[in-house]
Amino acid sequence: MYGLLLRLSALDADAASALRVIGFYDVLVEQSASVDVILQRTAALAGCAVGLRRADTPHGRRADVNTPVHDGTPPIWARIRAVPEEHEVWVERLGAELPLDDLLLERFALASSVALSRRQRDVEVMDGPALLRLAIDSTADETRRRSALNRMGLTPNGVVHVVAADGAPDAVDVLARQAGHLLARASVDTVHALVFGGPVSTTSGVPTGVRAGIAAPHPAVSLPDAWREAGIALRYALPSRHDHPPYSLDEAVAVRYAALGGFGLLAERMSPEAIGEVADVRALDGLADDPAGEELLHTLEVVASTESIRRAATILHLHHNTVAHRVARAEKVLGFSLAEPYSRSRLMLALVLRRLRDSAEPA
Incomplete structure (x- = not known):
């Protein structure tokens, strides 16, 4: 893709083409476009990769026609132009220069300078939080x-x-x-x-x-x-x-x-609505409606994370018969026995999903 700049360069009216490039950047300045937006629009205009590097950072920001803005540095063939305050912009065009490349670099540099200055002013008035x-x-x-x-x-x-x-x-x-x-x-x-x-x-x-x-x-x-x-x-x-x-x-x-x-991935991918469709989670909701529901769910979480009811009872500071009684009540609602293979893992997954659903508001 040669880009808009190449098409403009082919026009007979050089002055009109130049005015279009100038107007292109004037609009970006009037819209208070960010540096990243200027980079993306310039790459589309030039039909090749472009970039900007600030004086206080070793790496710059780079955008290509079909690539999001990312960190990068200019290759040796790039045409570079300084921006006020020792920043620089560049265009990575391979092959012959286009007639409007000099103008593009000039306006690209000026628009970037405005965006950098505006960004600095905005940051300077911010407090710590x-x-x-x-x-x-x-x-x-x-x-x-x-x-x-x-x-x-x-x-x-x-x-x-x-x-x-x-x-x-x-x-x-x-x-x-x-x-x-x-x-x-x-x-x-x-x-x-x-x-x-x-x-x-x-x-x-x-x-x-x-x-x-x-x-x-x-x-x-x-x-x-x-x-x-x-x-x-x-x-x-x-x-x-x-x-x-x-x-x-x-x-x-x-x-x-x-x-x-892998539980971290669950938090990112599972929606509250999807979690609500899991039968085991709905069963836990039923247990939570019990007057002693919070205590019962806490018992189940400890049971799910230990190797035996006796060990869970020790952690909970309860008699093992008390824990066994709570487990038996829960099994009737859950519909499976915690003595079955993988049943404790199944219970733990249901408990985890329920906690995620109830904390769905992201930080």
Whole structure:
């Protein structure tokens, strides 16, 4: 595909063609187009790959005709033009130059300069929480996100640990102080985003009513990925019932994404509507309607995660006959015996799906 620029170059009226290119970029400036949009539109106009590199980053942003904007650097054959403040743009046209290439580079550079300046002004007026919300936003312009990182004092390749916490703000404050070296914090709707400079620890406790999802370590430039992981882990977490440890696995007050394995994929792919169609989940809903439903479901979760009713009774601090009686009641509603092969795995899957359905609002 040779692109619009080649078609314009073939016109007899050179001045008219030039005016069309100038108008093309004037519209982008008037629309306050982001750097990524300018890159995508320029690639379509030129019919080849183009890019932009800021002075403060080793890698630039690159777009091709049929490729989304991504990181990249100019090849040796690229035509490069400096943008004010030491940025640069380039066009990767192989073969002979087109008559309008010089004009395209000039207007591409000017439009990019306007977008970069506007982005910098926008970021400079943001406070700490607003900067973090921008930095974790996967839909935000990449250059604006990198500027936010810079304003926050985070180097793109510096490792950070992200937590999504749900609970009363004062209680989340306590968690933020206790969990590690806090670098940044912001509220995102009803969830709190916490960014730490080192590993996250819950050995000092998770305040009552707070639950947390902990992402795997990521470089700061990948904060959107870390935030997504923390939100998925949060969906598996349960509110803390006591301020001080120890916490058993079934309490799930702080869930780490790295420990979820394939269950993380379930959270991303299973909709609440699809989960609601699972007969085992509906059976658990029936058990939950019992006056002692919460206690019964907690018992089933411990039973599903252990090798025997006797072991579950030890964890629950109950007599094994009490646990056996609860299991027998549940089996009548579930329609299968927990003594059957794979039945505990089937029960655990139903419990997991039900928890996901009930925490369907993403962080």
